[in-house]
Amino acid sequence: MSRRIIILILLFTATLIASFTATIILNPATPSELKGLAKYYVLNTINETASPEAVTAIVWDYRGLDTIYETLVLYLAIVGGLAMFKMSEEALLKTRIGLTLLSKTSTKIVALLIASIAAAIVFHGHLSPGGGFPGGSAVAVASMIIIPVFAAGTLIEKGVSSTKLVAIRGAALTALGLVALLPVVKGLEIVTNQRFYPASILGLPISGSLSLYNLFESLAVASGFTAIALYLSIPEEAHKGGSGA
Amino acid sequence: MIESILFWLGSALFIAGGVFDLIGAIGMVRFPNFYVRLHAATIGGIYGAVLPLMGISLMAIGIPELPGRFAIAGASFVTAIVLLVVAPVGSHILAYAAHKSKSVEWSPVVDKLLEDEEK
Numbered sequence: 301m302s303r304r305i306i307i308l309i310l311l312f313t314a315t316l317i318a319s320f321t322a323t324i325i326l327n328p329a330t331p332s333e334l335k336g337l338a339k340y341y342v343l344n345t346i347n348e349t350a351s352p353e354a355v356t357a358i359v360w361d362y363r364g365l366d367t368i369y370e371t372l373v374l375y376l377a378i379v380g381g382l383a384m385f386k387m388s389e390e391a392l393l394k395t396r397i398g399l400t401l402l403s404k405t406s407t408k409i410v411a412l413l414i415a416s417i418a419a420a421i422v423f424h425g426h427l428s429p430g431g432g433f434p435g436g437s438a439v440a441v442a443s444m445i446i447i448p449v450f451a452a453g454t455l456i457e458k459g460v461s462s463t464k465l466v467a468i469r470g471a472a473l474t475a476l477g478l479v480a481l482l483p484v485v486k487g488l489e490i491v492t493n494q495r496f497y498p499a500s501i502l503g504l505p506i507s508g509s510l511s512l513y514n515l516f517e518s519l520a521v522a523s524g525f526t527a528i529a530l531y532l533s534i535p536e537e538a539h540k541g542g543s544g545a
Numbered sequence: 546m547i548e549s550i551l552f553w554l555g556s557a558l559f560i561a562g563g564v565f566d567l568i569g570a571i572g573m574v575r576f577p578n579f580y581v582r583l584h585a586a587t588i589g590g591i592y593g594a595v596l597p598l599m600g601i602s603l604m605a606i607g608i609p610e611l612p613g614r615f616a617i618a619g620a621s622f623v624t625a626i627v628l629l630v631v632a633p634v635g636s637h638i639l640a641y642a643a644h645k646s647k648s649v650e651w652s653p654v655v656d657k658l659l660e661d662e663e664k
Contacts, residue, residue: 399638399641400637400638400641402634402637403634403637403638403641406630406631406634407634409630410627410630410631413627449638
């Protein structure tokens with residue numbers, strides 16, 4: 301056995317022993333009552349944001365401005381990444397065959413399943429655990445299994461180019477910013493939720509702006525990650541061939 | 546009555562899944578090359594995962610005092626169906642890619658796919 305493996309095993313055992321002794325000595329029992337801030341959220345979330353989901357309420361309402369800027373940072377990161385990969389998609393058009401019929405058929409089934417679960421995560425995000433980012437990531441998983449199985453060239457031929465995806469992402473982010481800015485027209489603060497947006501439409505609980513944020517955020521995340529996956533599927537030879545190859 | 550039948554049926558499926566897992570593991574160690582090893586691994590992936598999950602769903606229905614037993618049963622059943630669709634295709638794609646890239650050395654008696662491609 302090499303020295304590296306022995307050190308790894310020693311480290312692993314040391315970590316295990318340390319965590320067990322810490323559990324025994326410190327005895328972190330579950331607190332029997334909530335602390336101040338948690339109590340505030342539990343008691344007031346449903347009244348102040350019309351959402352029973354405290355996590356979504358905190359992310360998109362109590363610290364909404366922070367989350368919007370976070371989304372902007374991710375947008376810039378993806379646009380920067382795509383700019384570094386700058387090259388035409390002609391290289392991808394050569395790869396159009398994809399895998400076998402069997403894998404294509406089952407990928408269709410699985411992608412549909414993933415997409416429906418993603419829709420459930422997004423549209424129920426203000427009522428149950430979930431929301432825009434997890435839902436959009438689930439859609440991105442579906443596109444990430446579709447791209448290798450059907451070949452990226454087929455998708456580009458069908459009109460799914462990364463330019464369009466980035467355009468969708470930009471439009472979704474613009475809509476997100478508009479949802480945040482719209483209350484300013486009535487003289488309210490930016491990212492106002494309940495004093496401007498209705499809690500429900502036609503009896504459907506939409507929790508004000510939370511469901512809108514979830515919808516646009518999921519669109520932005522799904523299209524951004526799909527664009528990145530498309531670029532990552534460019535074969536290595538095309539990169540070596542210089543720009544425009 | 547029906548509950549205990551479901552419970553024991555589920556247990557039987559569960560144990561059968563364990564047996565298939567053992568067979569798959571033995572095959573994984575003993576078989577000579579990539580393709581038959583992949584076959585052994587897939588036995589563990591399909592029968593060793595789908596059968597126990599079906600067994601869990603039957604067992605959950607068979608225990609009336611279990612809280613949320615229908616949720617457990619439904620979730621394991623759906624997971625089993627998805628695995629039944631996904632696991633064979635994963636092995637199929639692996640074998641296809643290995644054959645296409647010619648990265649596996651083997652001495653087949655018959656290679657129909659190669660014959661088809663050479664036509």
